[in-house]
Amino acid sequence: MLNNFVMPDLYPAAPEIFLLLMSFLVLFVDLAFGATQRWMAAMLTAVTLMGCAAITLAGVDGQTVLTFSGMFVDDLLSDFLKLLTYLAVIMMLIYSRRYLADRGLDKGEFYVLVLYATLGMMVMISAANLLTMYLGLELMSLSLYGLVAIDRDSPRATEAAMKYFVLGALASGLLLYGMSMIYGATGSLEIGGVAQALYHEQADKSVLVFGLAFLVAGVAFKLGLVPFHMWIPDVYHGAPTAVTMFIGSAPKLAAFAMALRLLVYALMGLAVEWQKMLLIMAVLSIGLGNLAAIAQTNIKRMLAYSAISHMGYMALGMMSGLVGGELDPFTAVNAYSSALYYTVAYVMMSLGAFGMVLLLSRAGYEAENLEDFKGLNQRSPWFAAMMLIIMFSMAGIPFFVGFFAKFAVLLAAIKAGYTTVAVIAVMFSLIGAFYYLRVVKLMYFDAPVDAAPIKAGLDLRVLLSLNGLAVAAFGLFPDALMTVCTTALIRSL
Amino acid sequence: MEFKTILFYVFSTVTVVAALRVITARNPVHAALFLVLAFFNVAGLWMLLQAEFLALALIMVYVGAVMVLFLFVVMMLDINIERVRAGFWSNLPLGILVGGLLAAEMAAVLTGRYFGLANLPPHDLPANHSNTKELARVLYTDYAYPLEIASVILLVAIIVAVTLTLRRRKDTKTMQASAQIAVKAKDRMRLVKMASEVEESAPAAKQGEQA
Missing domain, CATH: 1.20.5 (Single alpha-helices involved in coiled-coils or other helix-helix interfaces)
Structure with a gap:
């Protein structure tokens, strides 16, 4: 009975296998030396991620390879997103090194959980089956719940973790229910199989749409789109800033991959339906995110609402692929690559913004209020300029990367005929510019409240400068990144 | 009506009633026991679907292991159910309205057409399968x-x-067997060389005491 079993090709999944094996090593090393040599776990984690990057880079060949009985896909898009994920995680580790050490959070468990969350993201990015997509999501989420609660003595972090856990479990349930309906209707768990069944119109439409509604709700929760956004402000606020930075960066890439693989690759046949759902959620997210951010005095909460609005803009790109029920490959690729471009740009800006919060924090002091940015220009003109670049870019002011990202998604929306929606989105981005510019005003025109000198390590300073300059540089040369995004998508469709 | 159909309705009814009792029971131990009942009947439904392995695994793992552990936890925690459920009755009408709407909408979309009795079980498998x-x-x-x-x-x-x-509490005293075994006499006992005591006159002895 087992004679027809062929050993799966493990090579495409080499980065995942390497990361898993190294995570065991980190566990053992932490057990043996964790009490005295805390740097070892951190160093091994960084080495692991760099090793993964090297393995992934060596495997880039532009071919789409399926393995593990068609459950795992290795294509150009997955390679690109995985490399960005490693980069975002390594940056997070460097940014947060001192913050964690000051608070005694740089335990081996932190690094192990970061590795497992990264593994979950990689599984999601490479998922070619609804089952692996769900399991990857669970692996990522479970590690993130643990990370949010890792500061056990902080009641705020515990509350945030509890909320995240309960709402996350609910969203997982919705997603799983939607998947089960789609499986029931199409008889396939494979993303390709679902697409085939839809193409041949074998499946029952009403069951499919029913399942789709749950699926979209689950995806929207992970992206943080209104009305599934409630967890974002509390979790961003309650979690230790290093963990907030982690949640606000790499998982967005994985969530994008999930949305793309589930909605576009599997359920393109239902695009007319899910585009409407995304449209409503995108407009609501852009509106609520930008309006609520104005009222915040805590910068972590402000960035949380800003994340909601940014994901709304990203969804504008996602929903512009299919125009008038006709699939035009050129328009579709343009729209999805604009969404990918937006996600990448957002991750870059988000890392920089939280990096600034970490820069100003020190032992026993969380620089998480807007007031802490007052007079930053007098304390450090260079980092005030970096924050200025990041805030301008987030607001979508020209010639930073955020401007071109917004420009690309709005162009895609207009091409798809959503001119009114694009106008509304621009109006709200003008309203949103207020709270980004308020930070700039506080930095340059107010007297400092907190006059303590900035005591950050050289690594953080260099990385933050590079991050800020990258936001500016990608704004001056937007085509390079856009070309990579488009190529990755075209070669993977 | 086939015997299997009757069984299906019996199992389903008991499952639904037991699940409702889980959230309405006043005593948390009763709630946990109703959950056991619900699991048991779902296992019966699986049996009807010819998934006997899953049915038995559900009983062994959930009813046998998980729920017993759960009962222990419930009994040890001594949860004050009245306080936890404060506001239950005042929120109930809204809850019923929202839940009922959801259920009605889901039923309207799906009805019996796709997942009804006609599709259950899909095919009969041989007894030795x-x-x-x-x-x-x-x-x-x-x-x-x-x-x-x-x-x-x-x-x-x-x-x-x-x-x-x-x-790890910082003030707990724990035994370290390896350290106890490795201990040597000189770690515990210190031999001090002293000049032998010589009986002297009274004032000199007093001085020595003071020093």
């Missing part, structure tokens, strides 16, 4: 990758649980 064998055949071959991810998820659950609950 082994579910366990079928599952085992695919679990470690075609589904090896999801199985591995699931095992990693369990590992993460262990790590998170230990991270969040393991507290």
